[in-house]
């Protein structure tokens with residue numbers, strides 16, 4: 001026992017047993033000699049050294065007996081604990097609302113929870129002790145799943161969020177999300193596999209419906225904007241011809257408000273596209289400084305208060321979606337303008353080295369705490385608090401910007417000091 | 433004089449957009465014909481327009497199919513088709529349907545007029 005489990009912590013009982021064994025080992029006798037001729041039994045009054053040894057031995061045996069009993073009762077306690085642990089695990093498996101299977105390493109089902117039986121319309125009798133692949137007309141005999149369980153799981157020990165689409169015998173075409181984990185249990189380390197199966201068919205359909213809805217809604221919202229904008233521009237043209245410049249100015253303001261409305265709709269659509277991974281890029285080689293200068297000029301027209309200064313290093317050709325990268329720049333600049341209402345300067349700079357081109361937009365406005373810096377690129381995140389919350393916005397711009405940059409294999413970040421200002425940056429790798 | 437004017441056909445199921453486009457293009461000196469019915473575009477007859485501005489979603493008619501049809505007809509395939517839509521994927525759609533160019537809604541008037549001029553004069 002000792003040799004087998006060198007690391008087992010000694011309980012008081014095993015400790016005592018060990019002592020008893022040690023007592024026996026101390027005695028200089030061979031068991032064989034003791035059994036064959038035992039003079040101790042012929043002389044009862046005087047204790048020869050041999051007799052004393054026998055007495056000691058008897059004591060040791062009694063002690064051993066006693067300690068063995070103690071160990072047995074301790075084992076009972078351990079057993080009880082084991083039962084409690086198993087009940088506990090059982091309770092968890094039964095409580096989990098999603099289908100859960102416990103398999104042994106040969107993929108034979110040890111147990112399944114109620115949710116599993118309900119979801120797949122099967123009975124415990126047809127499930128327990130069966131091989132996973134043999135269940136319900138072999139409906140789990142899915143090639144992709146086999147690779148997952150037989151090749152990937154043994155190596156990695158976990159499978160996370162694996163999507164399987166399959167036509168199941170009784171429940172039809174479903175999309176399942178699988179999570180699995182190998183547990184090594186007990187002294188012989190047999191492995192158990194926990195397999196959680198989540199039916200995400202409905203959720204996926206809802207997602208898709210939402211996507212479709214947003215894209216239809218954005219189309220519908222843009223239609224009236226299109227005609228309003230067209231009429232506005234016709235009027236602008238007429239005022240221009242009539243040299244009524246005051247009216248032209250008003251019309252231009254209307255027109256730029258319509259553009260804002262269009263951008264908001266565009267952002268909402270982009271978000272659903274990002275979620276569905278369906279943003280499409282039209283990539284080409286273009287001159288980076290050209291884009292920066294163009295965008296700065298465009299944004300300079302929207303602010304009278306701020307002077308946008310450019311500190312650009314010699315330009316580089318960049319490969320990417322020019323419009324989308326322009327959108328990132330517009331977002332950084334509109335934020336810089338918006339969140340520095342009392343400043344009059346914004347600095348746009350570029351840094352070029354052999355691997356990257358980096359763009360920085362620095363403002364001298366409200367700034368961001370460290371905590372907020374970590375979150376501003378999250379979807380819908382807007383800095384709270386009485387002053388920050390008064391700025392308009394949906395909290396989508398930076399989320400979209402960071403996705404665009406990430407999809408270009410670039411990096412996006414912010415450096416900021418509260419009440420001093422922020423510098424929003426991105427860098428793009430130079431490829432090809 | 434009327435003969436020398438270029439003729440543009442605009443198909444869109446939204447009357448307000450048609451109206452505004454008509455005014456815009458007429459003020460530029462084009463002869464403009466409009467239709468809310470995509471079907472009529474499919475079988476246009478002589479005199480053929482010099483350019484077609486085509487919406488994509490037209491109440492029951494799919495602008496993509498209209499475009500493909502025109503671009504595969506010997507008599508009509510030379511007519512420049514410019515797709516105009518509020519759909520974000522318009523560039524891809526225009527390419528897939530064989531359109532010559534595309535404009536997304538809402539559009540900037542100068543941009544629309546520039547594109548129209550480009551294709552009308554090519555023709």
Ligand SMILES: Nc1ncnc2c1ncn2[C@@H]1O[C@H](COP(=O)(O)OP(=O)(O)O)[C@@H](O)[C@H]1O
Nearest residue numbers: 335336339376382383393394395396397398422
């Ligand atoms: N230049 C900046 N200075 C301070 N805070 C900023 C700046 N840019 C963004 N933020 C904060 O990050 C949040 C998210 O930005 P963004 O995604 O562009 O959404 P919003 O539409 O709210 O501007 C903003 O609500 C604001 O609180």
Ligand SMILES: [Mg+2]
Nearest residue numbers: 335393397398
């Ligand atoms: Mg913003």
